[in-house]
Amino acid sequence: MTVQDQTTAAPVTDGIVLTDEAASKVAALLEGEGRDDLALRVAVQPGGCSGLRYQLFFDERSLDGDIVKSYGSVNVVTDRMSAPYLSGATIDFVDTIEKQGFTIDNPNAGGSCACGDSFH
Template identity: 55%
Template sequence: MTTRPDVIAMNSSDVVRLTDEAAKKVKELLATEDRSGLRLRIAIQPGGCSGLNYQLSLDDRTLSGDTLITFNGFEVAIDQASSSYLRGAEIDYADTSDHQGFTIDNPNIAGSCACGDSSH
């Protein structure tokens, strides 16, 4: 990781926590990509019926103001605007007959819409 003065490196417990299942899935996704330097990017974007949408993607960019968190074998990047919304959040992954995908338990969000993809 190249150190930049406008990027904040933190321990995982300082902002978000990934469960073992979520970390395992991120590692699987990273392993399937044919590009080095990828990390999980977590962002909250305006939109959705309740006002905010979570976005999880694989990204090789480091943006000004990013918080970089090192987990067991990979990095997570969170943009400056999303960091305060995600502080204390837990990201999990499930693969069951009822649900497949990542879920975010976020104590900073007051509510969400019925689809579960947006929040306020």
């Protein structure tokens, strides 16, 4: 009997994943700003009902230790302190009758509050 090596693809867990919908929305927002020197910065800060909260904003700064991932014309930047909390997180953009905005699916979050703005 022969044992064959089976290799399965591991999920991407390094950095943040930006879906095509989210990348398109960020690109459209950047185009509306009329600037090509901005990146989408994603950070984790203390606060909210559950202890930590997400921050998404456009930033022109480059900080020591930043992790940068490119999605077409969009750069996503994470500071080195937030990176462990966001590793493997997926950012999507939802536009439905019930909800419109960016959503974050974070495998590192142990739980979140009812409003969905904070996690632990």
